[in-house]
Amino acid sequence: MTEKTSHATVDDVAALAGVSTATVSRCLNAPDRVTAATREKVMTAVRALNYTPNFGAKALASKRTGIIGAVVPTLENAVFAHGVDAFERALAPGKFALLVASSGYEAGREKRQIEALVARGADGLLLVGFDRDPAIYDWLALRKVPYVLAWSSGESHPYAGFDNLSGMAAMVGMVLELGHRNIAMISGITSGNDRARDRLEGARSAMAQAGLSFCGVREVAYGLESAAGAFSALMADRRVTAVICGNDVLAAGALRAAHGMGLRVPEDVTITGFDDIDIAEITWPQLTTVRVPHSRMGEEAARLLQDLIAGRPGESVLLATELVRRGSHAAVAGAGILP
Amino acid sequence: MTEKTSHATVDDVAALAGVSTATVSRCLNAPDRVTAATREKVMTAVRALNYTPNFGAKALASKRTGIIGAVVPTLENAVFAHGVDAFERALAPGKFALLVASSGYEAGREKRQIEALVARGADGLLLVGFDRDPAIYDWLALRKVPYVLAWSSGESHPYAGFDNLSGMAAMVGMVLELGHRNIAMISGITSGNDRARDRLEGARSAMAQAGLSFCGVREVAYGLESAAGAFSALMADRRVTAVICGNDVLAAGALRAAHGMGLRVPEDVTITGFDDIDIAEITWPQLTTVRVPHSRMGEEAARLLQDLIAGRPGESVLLATELVRRGSHAAVAGAGILP
DNA sequence: TTGTACGCGTTATCAA
DNA sequence: TTGATAACGCGTACAA
Numbered sequence: 001m002t003e004k005t006s007h008a009t010v011d012d013v014a015a016l017a018g019v020s021t022a023t024v025s026r027c028l029n030a031p032d033r034v035t036a037a038t039r040e041k042v043m044t045a046v047r048a049l050n051y052t053p054n055f056g057a058k059a060l061a062s063k064r065t066g067i068i069g070a071v072v073p074t075l076e077n078a079v080f081a082h083g084v085d086a087f088e089r090a091l092a093p094g095k096f097a098l099l100v101a102s103s104g105y106e107a108g109r110e111k112r113q114i115e116a117l118v119a120r121g122a123d124g125l126l127l128v129g130f131d132r133d134p135a136i137y138d139w140l141a142l143r144k145v146p147y148v149l150a151w152s153s154g155e156s157h158p159y160a161g162f163d164n165l166s167g168m169a170a171m172v173g174m175v176l177e178l179g180h181r182n183i184a185m186i187s188g189i190t191s192g193n194d195r196a197r198d199r200l201e202g203a204r205s206a207m208a209q210a211g212l213s214f215c216g217v218r219e220v221a222y223g224l225e226s227a228a229g230a231f232s233a234l235m236a237d238r239r240v241t242a243v244i245c246g247n248d249v250l251a252a253g254a255l256r257a258a259h260g261m262g263l264r265v266p267e268d269v270t271i272t273g274f275d276d277i278d279i280a281e282i283t284w285p286q287l288t289t290v291r292v293p294h295s296r297m298g299e300e301a302a303r304l305l306q307d308l309i310a311g312r313p314g315e316s317v318l319l320a321t322e323l324v325r326r327g328s329h330a331a332v333a334g335a336g337i338l339p
Numbered sequence: 340m341t342e343k344t345s346h347a348t349v350d351d352v353a354a355l356a357g358v359s360t361a362t363v364s365r366c367l368n369a370p371d372r373v374t375a376a377t378r379e380k381v382m383t384a385v386r387a388l389n390y391t392p393n394f395g396a397k398a399l400a401s402k403r404t405g406i407i408g409a410v411v412p413t414l415e416n417a418v419f420a421h422g423v424d425a426f427e428r429a430l431a432p433g434k435f436a437l438l439v440a441s442s443g444y445e446a447g448r449e450k451r452q453i454e455a456l457v458a459r460g461a462d463g464l465l466l467v468g469f470d471r472d473p474a475i476y477d478w479l480a481l482r483k484v485p486y487v488l489a490w491s492s493g494e495s496h497p498y499a500g501f502d503n504l505s506g507m508a509a510m511v512g513m514v515l516e517l518g519h520r521n522i523a524m525i526s527g528i529t530s531g532n533d534r535a536r537d538r539l540e541g542a543r544s545a546m547a548q549a550g551l552s553f554c555g556v557r558e559v560a561y562g563l564e565s566a567a568g569a570f571s572a573l574m575a576d577r578r579v580t581a582v583i584c585g586n587d588v589l590a591a592g593a594l595r596a597a598h599g600m601g602l603r604v605p606e607d608v609t610i611t612g613f614d615d616i617d618i619a620e621i622t623w624p625q626l627t628t629v630r631v632p633h634s635r636m637g638e639e640a641a642r643l644l645q646d647l648i649a650g651r652p653g654e655s656v657l658l659a660t661e662l663v664r665r666g667s668h669a670a671v672a673g674a675g676i677l678p
Numbered sequence: 679t680t681g682t683a684c685g686c687g688t689t690a691t692c693a694a
Numbered sequence: 695t696t697g698a699t700a701a702c703g704c705g706t707a708c709a710a
Contacts, residue, residue, distance in 0.1 A: 007482075009687055020697045025689060035695065050481070055460030056398030057687030060702050065394065067406075067438070067459060074424060081420035085413060088441055093451070097459050099406070100439045102427055112432070120406060120436050121394030142389065143346075224620065252621050259623075281563065282591050284598075284623035348703055359681045364705055374679065396703030399686050 008049035017045035028053065059121055068305065069099040069117030070126035071110055077222060077249065078277040079294055080128070083150065086298030087126060092306060096123070105221075107192050111136060118145055124309045126301055130154050131194035146308035150301045152194050158308060159316045160301035164195050167290045167321035168202035168244075171272055174323060175242050176210050179332040180270060182239040183207070184216040186230045186254060188246040199246050199274060215240050220250070227253025232261065241269060241332045248273035248280045248289055255283050255328065266330035276324055285327030293319050347388035356384035367392065398460055407644065408438040408456030409465040410449055416561060416588065417616040418633055419467070422489065425637030426465060431645060435462070444560075446531050450475060457484055463648045465640055469493045470533035485647035489640045491533050497647060498655045499640035503534050506629045506660035507541035507583075510611055513662060514581050515549050518671040519609060521578040522546065523555040525569045525593060527585040538585050538613060554579050559589070566592025571600065580608060580671045587612035587619045587628055594622050594667065605669035615663055624666030632658050 010021045017024065019038060026034050027042040034042075045051075059065045068091060072080040088098045099117055103110035114136060117125060125140070125147040137157070140147055149159040175183060185203055188196035200217070207213055215237050218230035227245065231254040234243060245251035251273030258265050265271055265285055273280055273289035280287035300317045307314035349360040356363065358377060365373050366381040373381075384390075398404045407430060411419040427437045438456055442449035453475060456464060464479070464486040476496070479486055488498040514522060524542055527535035539556070546552055554576050557569035566584065570593040573582060584590035590612030597604050604610055604624055612619055612628035619626035639656045646653035 010689095011687080021688080022690085022697060022699095023695085026696085029689080033695075038696085052458060052482075054399065054687050055404065055458060056395050056400075056402070057702090058689080059395030060393065060399050060704090061395075061687075061689035063395075063689095063702080065459070075414065075420040075427075076417075076424050078415075078417065078420070081414040081417070084439075085415050085441060088414075088439065089443075094455060097438055097440060097455055099436050100423075100427065101436060102424060104428075116433060116436055119391060119394060120404070143391075224617070249617075256621070278563070278588075279618055279621050282595070282618050282622050349705095350703085360704080361682080361706075362680060365680085368705080372679080377680080393703050395688095396686090397705080399688085399702090400704040400706085402686080402705095 007054070008051040009054070010051075012049055013042065013045045013051050016049060017041045064123050065121035066096050067099050067120065067122050068096050068124050068126065068309075069101065069114075069120070069122035071101045071103055071113045071117065072128050073105045074102050075100070077247075078279070079151075079247070079275050079292075082277070082294045083298040083301075084126075086295035087302045088298075090299040090302035096306070105189070105193065107132060114140075118143055124148070124305045126150060126305060128152075129194045130157055130159070131192055131197075146305060148301045148305040148308065150297055152198070153318055154316060158304060158314060160297050160304050160319070161317075162292055162297070162319045162321050164198035165202035165205075167292070168199040168274060169206040170321070170323055171274070171290050172203045172206035172244060174325075175244065175270060175272065175329065176206065176212075178242075178270065178329065180242040181212060181332070182215050182237075183212070183242045183244060184234040184237070184240045185214050185218070185244040186227055186234065186246060186250050187217060187219050188222050188250070189219050196246055203244055222247065222249050224249065224253035224256065227251070228257035228260070230254070231257040235261065235263070235269070242329075243269060243271050245271065245273050248275045248277050248287060251287050251289065251328070252279050252283050255287070266328050267333075270329040270332075272329060280324070280326070283328075287324075288326045288329040289324050291322040291324045346393070347390040348393070349390075351388055352381065352384045352390050355388060356380045403462050404460035405435050406438050406459065406461050407435050407463045407465065407648075408440065408453075408459070408461035410440045410442055410452045410456065411467050412444045413441050414439070416586075417618070418490075418586070418614050418631075421616070421633045422637040422640075423465075425634035426489075426641045427637075429638040429641035435645070444528070444532065446471060453479075457482055463487070463644045465489060465644060467491075468533045469496055469498070470531055470536075485644060487640045487644040487647065489636055491537070492657055493655060497643060497653060499636055499643050499658070500656075501631055501636070501658045501660050503537035504541035504544075506631070507538040507613060508545040509660070509662055510613070510629050511542045511545035511583060513664075514583065514609060514611065514668065515545065515551075517581075517609065517668065519581040520551060520671070521554050521576075522551070522581045522583060523573040523576070523579045524553050524557070524583040525566055525573065525585060525589050526556060526558050527561050527589070528558050535585055542583055561586065561588050563588065563592035563595065566590070567596035567599070569593070570596040574600065574602070574608070581668075582608060582610050584610065584612050587614045587616050587626060590626050590628065590667070591618050591622050594626070605667050606672070609668040609671075611668060619663070619665070622667070626663075627665045627668040628663050630661040630663045 101113035190197040220226035227250040273287040276291035353360045440452035468491045529536040559565035566589040612626040615630035
């Protein structure tokens with residue numbers, strides 16, 4: 001009875017090919033350090049035995065797994081789904097694989113997920129934003145795990161992101177130019193979320209620069225329903241002519257609520273988004289929003305992280321955001337200013 | 340100069356705690372097989388040394404990684420993003436982590452991704468649909484890697500999915516009841532995609548049952564633009580009063596094209612979707628579509644796969660789809676049938 | 679309940 | 695270019 005269930009090992013391959021295990025290993029990991037003739041013999045044996053290197057043994061001996069971890073709030077937001085998708089595709093094929101975990105916007109869960117990924121041997125990490133317990137950065141440094149932050153500018157950390165603050169300030173600036181003065185905002189929950197905080201901050205500073213402040217600000221969880229609720233509450237103040245939203249999902253929810261209330265967009269109220277995900281082009285009217293190059297950002301993050309893992313310097317990159325003027329904005333009625 | 344860079348090992352912990360390495364291992368993996376007193380000593384040492392088990396060594400010795408792999412066409416489609424998100428959340432926390440790869444709807448790339456995940460020591464796999472090279476299933480069986488198929492009923496394979504065929508047949512049945520007779524369809528690319536094929540097949544069989552066939556069928560890549568193009572082409576036939584779409588993205592693209600052509604929906608043309616993702620509620624009018632319990636499916640798939648990995652039997656589950664009647668359908672003009 | 683000692687399969691060092 | 699051999703760090707029979 002031969003052991004049919006056990007897999008072939010380097011020893012089996014070496015024996016069949018008539019070489020040493022060291023040569024087999026070289027053939028697989030550094031083919032150019034072996035003569036064509038022996039390489040041929042070895043590869044034939046590999047195929048004959050259907051040999052696959054044991055992952056654990058390889059990781060143990062080489063001290064690297066080829067696994068990169070990513071922790072995002074949720075894949076349900078297209079922003080992260082697209083970014084992670086692009087990130088994964090930009091990883092050197094065959095060399096790295098992506099381990100994904102979600103935090104549900106919870107700091108505690110994010111910490112546990114980071115630990116779990118590192119425990120699984122992640123060679124590097126992709127994280128969202130910079131706002132987290134400093135102990136985590138210390139721990140990562142201690143463990144010598146390289147990481148890249150995305151969707152924000154990472155302050156002192158390596159990052160591939162953009163400036164949420166100025167992006168939103170530009171949007172509010174445009175709304176002000178349209179003559180709006182009574183403006184409200186629906187923001188994401190800012191606690192533990194630097195993206196949401198920066199967007200709110202950017203909006204407020206643009207208002208302040210014009211000597212104004214918001215009629216009302218509502219912090220709500222990202223979701224159509226919560227945005228719709230916030231919108232109705234905000235519009236109770238009949239002076240409001242524009243509602244700035246922290247992202248496109250929030251804006252879509254507000255838009256729907258507006259329709260439900262019999263309000264015309266943009267004639268009665270201007271609604272703006274942020275992110276420029278697919279839904280921005282699907283709503284009616286289409287959303288005026290801030291374009292963020294999510295896919296490009298995923299690619300840059302992958303490039304940067306792979307540099308870091310390889311011991312190369314690696315430079316952070318700040319991507320530009322862009323105002324996208326579509327149909328959900330207009331000059332305030334009677335303002336005499338053209339859109 | 341002490342070696343500051345090397346991490347603590349079981350030996351270090353054992354030495355500090357004054358026990359053997361075996362006891363340390365037991366404390367971490369089977370705490371109940373150790374007295375509370377020694378456990379306390381060991382855990383104190385673990386914390387003091389900031390000890391984390393080496394992943395490679397653990398995997399090598401235990402022959403399992405706690406890594407589960409998933410290969411989906413793309414995370415850009417909300418259907419997969421949501422499903423994967425739910426799947427990941429349903430994985431036993433701390434015990435399993437999710438390795439995600441995308442195939443871009445390419446069979447060759449999917450095969451390579453599967454191999455890459457198995458090479459990374461995946462204890463189990465989540466795959467989309469059943470339509471793939473049989474050699475892959477053989478290879479998986481040879482390697483003894485458990486897997487679960489989702490988004491389809493998996494034929495002879497373990498699956499957590501739903502019946503695309505009957506789901507679409509029900510939708511077409513409803514459209515026929517509304518009096519429509521000149522119907523066209525925008526389908527996803529059916530080659531290598533059993534979901535798209537089943538939906539097209541289900542639609543055709545419902546038509547056939549009424550003694551009809553489609554005015555036109557267009558197979559296009561999933562995307563707003565391609566759907567918009569297909570819609571205009573299909574509507575060149577002025578008899579068409581309803582367009583069945585293979586999924587919600589396609590339907591959203593068709594809807595946008597309809598607006599662009601000055602067609603009213605649903606007064607001039609009925610448009611239906613499939614999947615019931617977020618955008619179905621964001622379009623105007625909201626999409627009449629087929630609801631698929633993506634999150635529930637992800638959870639069931641996780642449950643099933645974990646059963647399989649644990650050596651338990653594990654039962655496939657077929658989830659029910661449901662017709663969601665919203666605003667994009669209406670009785671054909673002059674049909675005298677109420678919606 | 680705890681300790682001893684070996685095996686897991688690969689890579690890397692150093693000679694040849 | 696190739697080969698012998700020593701790590702790599704943990705789990706686990708088996709014995710105490």
